[in-house]
Amino acid sequence: MQQSYNPSRMIIIGGGVGPLAGVDLHRQIIELTETTGRDQDHLRVLHLSCSDMIPDRTEALLGGNPEGPALGMARILTAAEACCDRMFLQGYAAVPCNTFHAPAIWDRFQQALAEAGSRLQVLNMISITIDHIRTCYPGIRRIGIMSTTGTRKTGVYAGLLAEAGYETVQTDDQELLHEMIYNTSYGIKAVAPVSGEAMGIGRRILAELQDKGAEAVILGCTELPLALPESQYRGIPLINPVRLLALELIRSVRQ
């Protein structure tokens, strides 16, 4: 069925962090949009990927310089807004990077947009993920988190989940989870299609989190859903924040 949408709105992807995560979000927006099969039913998307303008988020946080990524992405999104203005469109923007949502980066980013006089609506992937869990799984109290070492050390999900009243559990073997993503011979970033070894590690960690009482698991790194594409594992929902972000962006421009 063809969806109605508000033709004065445009989705903006603040991409490049990393570049393939932006492409994955873009693809999911297309695949999750209901159409009659015609190209013309698809939503407007401006995807601006300027990786060289955004320092590594984990290094910035651990090195005490969250301003670098915050200001870089604010500059990118204000440039995207110039394109929206030219088309008389309201932009609905999002950044598909978990670590970018660490409060030290995110809050400075929001401040920089405000200082630039931006009128963009910016969606927060982590808030959307937590709202989704609260709404769709109201009985859940303990949530497993899988993420890179950087996202874990900076407490992106753990902090906001604790504020929302959830208990969280993570793996005792973070090094192994990091290797699942980064190892140069079998990691998700290095090998396509995903190696059996990476998939095996993912399942072992899910079993561990289930043993620790996790009632849902957030795949808190944009690479993880490639190795764990299922929507659940032994009855536990696997939550893909990028997919939820795609759905929320679609809803935002349809209203």
Added chain:
Amino acid sequence: MQQSYNPSRMIIIGGGVGPLAGVDLHRQIIELTETTGRDQDHLRVLHLSCSDMIPDRTEALLGGNPEGPALGMARILTAAEACCDRMFLQGYAAVPCNTFHAPAIWDRFQQALAEAGSRLQVLNMISITIDHIRTCYPGIRRIGIMSTTGTRKTGVYAGLLAEAGYETVQTDDQELLHEMIYNTSYGIKAVAPVSGEAMGIGRRILAELQDKGAEAVILGCTELPLALPESQYRGIPLINPVRLLALELIRSVRQ
């Protein structure tokens, strides 16, 4: 090895025709860019996908109204240029749609950009494909073309290849090739991953073109490489125009 590139340039994808073809070009640009493994080594890409502004290209050509898609895409690219201007960047643009390159659309599109005072550099995917064949396979004289019925009827590749002095061959069963792409139960557009039936049809048509003397085959529809991902078939090179376009865009902004 890290590549050098010109930081005052940006790649622009005139997307939405169709939306997934734009995403595929964007992904190939990322995957074909040599990096040291850091996000920051990647090139700047502005991908603007506004499918609703671009009428169906085949219908426009067969209905005698090539102006619709031409002016829609010109408007999109001038909006993208406003974003480049804001960032003080020179844009290098391309449109990953074979049918859009039919001279009736392409020439009007170029004219509209000139009328708008655009300073964009625009790359032509079909010219790049023919130049590639001439340079890399200098001995070849007869080229097979696989495309949608629309691209075939409008002679996008056949015309330019004939001008360049090549003989061309196409399938005697265009209806079957069309079904390989569009059939709602087994076609490439409908079924992911690609069905065995679609792959089988692709190989049958390649065999037919080889029998007719084709020394290379152009996969002249952005969907076809999904079913025929190999770089050759029984010694005949399979030419993927979107891949060549990705490589040429990378070269353009690296200079």
